[in-house]
Amino acid sequence: MPENRTGAFQSRSLAAQAMGRIDPVTRAVVAPLHVSTTFLRDPDNGYASGFSYARPDNATVRETEAVIAMLEGAAAGALLFGSGMAAATAVFSALEPGDHVVAPRVMYWALRRWLQHELPRRGIAVDFVAMDDLDALRAATRPGATRLVWIETPGNPLWTITDIAAVAEIAHAAGARLAVDSTAASPIHTRPLDLGADIVMHSATKILNGHSDVVAGVLAGAAPDAFWERITALRSGNGAILGPFEAYLLMRSLRTLHLRAAAQSASAADLARRFQAHPAVGSVLYPGLPDCPGHAVAARQMTDGFGFMLSIRVAAGEAAAIATAARVRLWKRATSLGGVESLIEHRASVEGADSPCPPDLLRLSVGIEAVDDLFADLDAALRAATA
Numbered sequence: 001m002p003e004n005r006t007g008a009f010q011s012r013s014l015a016a017q018a019m020g021r022i023d024p025v026t027r028a029v030v031a032p033l034h035v036s037t038t039f040l041r042d043p044d045n046g047y048a049s050g051f052s053y054a055r056p057d058n059a060t061v062r063e064t065e066a067v068i069a070m071l072e073g074a075a076a077g078a079l080l081f082g083s084g085m086a087a088a089t090a091v092f093s094a095l096e097p098g099d100h101v102v103a104p105r106v107m108y109w110a111l112r113r114w115l116q117h118e119l120p121r122r123g124i125a126v127d128f129v130a131m132d133d134l135d136a137l138r139a140a141t142r143p144g145a146t147r148l149v150w151i152e153t154p155g156n157p158l159w160t161i162t163d164i165a166a167v168a169e170i171a172h173a174a175g176a177r178l179a180v181d182s183t184a185a186s187p188i189h190t191r192p193l194d195l196g197a198d199i200v201m202h203s204a205t206k207i208l209n210g211h212s213d214v215v216a217g218v219l220a221g222a223a224p225d226a227f228w229e230r231i232t233a234l235r236s237g238n239g240a241i242l243g244p245f246e247a248y249l250l251m252r253s254l255r256t257l258h259l260r261a262a263a264q265s266a267s268a269a270d271l272a273r274r275f276q277a278h279p280a281v282g283s284v285l286y287p288g289l290p291d292c293p294g295h296a297v298a299a300r301q302m303t304d305g306f307g308f309m310l311s312i313r314v315a316a317g318e319a320a321a322i323a324t325a326a327r328v329r330l331w332k333r334a335t336s337l338g339g340v341e342s343l344i345e346h347r348a349s350v351e352g353a354d355s356p357c358p359p360d361l362l363r364l365s366v367g368i369e370a371v372d373d374l375f376a377d378l379d380a381a382l383r384a385a386t387a
């Protein structure tokens with residue numbers, strides 16, 4: 001067995017050392033990358049190592065999952081998938097025909113579209129509600145039929161905040177599980193399982209990896225129950241596990257997650273305050289701002305800052321927003337989020353007609369560049385675009 005003396009150290013200490021594992025053969029402090037797809041059977045025909053084939057399981061993937069499970073406080077462990085969408089859709093795929101789902105109005109647009117198109121084909125009904133309206137959520141649940149409540153907090157791209165503990169209570173009272181897309185919070189700013197959620201999901205493509213060079217997704221579970229086992233079986237049966245190279249890169253990134261999240265969140269808060277006072281900006285959407293509607297709940301359930309994502313609404317409207325994105329030099333005009341490089345995107349162009357995203361909105365993913373440079377670059381673009 002590998003050495004793994006974790007004791008009672010803090011999560012940032014454990015993550016920095018990828019759980020402190022020392023390779024038993026070489027004494028290496030960095031775990032080797034396991035690429036073998038197949039494993040030798042024992043003479044008695046068993047697999048004493050626990051590994052037989054790489055589609056259901058891989059040692060590098062397991063080691064990376066252990067770091068994420070630790071960060072989320074997940075008693076059932078974590079499961080890595082080939083993308084965030086593969087992770088999220090595995091949860092819905094574990095439901096049965098006749099089940100009912102409640103999902104948020106403000107959520108990652110591609111998953112909303114998948115729910116709208118795929119769930120009815122599987123005989124699963126879905127209702128979309130404003131998750132900051134707890135009475136509306138209560139009214140939408142159907143006791144005995146609602147099996148899953150899905151939330152995303154902060155919610156992309158308006159960064160609305162959902163009260164995880166309150167929603168968990170409503171979901172559980174109706175006999176449903178609560179799953180949380182916590183991509184924009186990361187385990188540094190929110191631990192949904194501690195607040196009563198059953199499953200937490202991340203697009204690990206975002207800040208968990210943080211370097212815009214891996215597509216990955218992860219689920220972490222509160223309890224190793226039959227639903228979790230079904231998800232595990234689906235990942236194996238559907239061949240949706242993350243590859244070992246990607247898992248290795250992700251583990252490398254998790255070692256610095258605390259530093260990156262702290263720096264990116266501090267810069268996002270700074271930029272939110274500065275753009276709130278900018279003459280070309282109509283409003284700033286960031287849960288760290290005291291006048292944002294979700295701030296009180298965010299202050300209760302988020303720790304060490306409010307995350308790296310914010311949006312600005314350009315006062316002069318859609319054309320000026322698009323022109324602003326065209327003029328930046330340091331910010332990169334690209335989709336995705338959570339990387340060390342800052343990104344800017346006109347979201348309404350991406351999200352389609354049924355999105356709640358206003359046309360004048362620019363989504364900002366804040367990286368680790370000097371915050372004065374980020375402000376100056378976007379300030380110049382806003383002034384030029386709205387002159």
Ligand code: PLP
Nearest residue numbers: 083084085108156183203205216
């Ligand atoms: N959830 C959120 C909040 C996202 O932003 C994304 C991707 O942008 C996803 C899920 C999907 O993740 P992936 O692109 O890794 O499939």
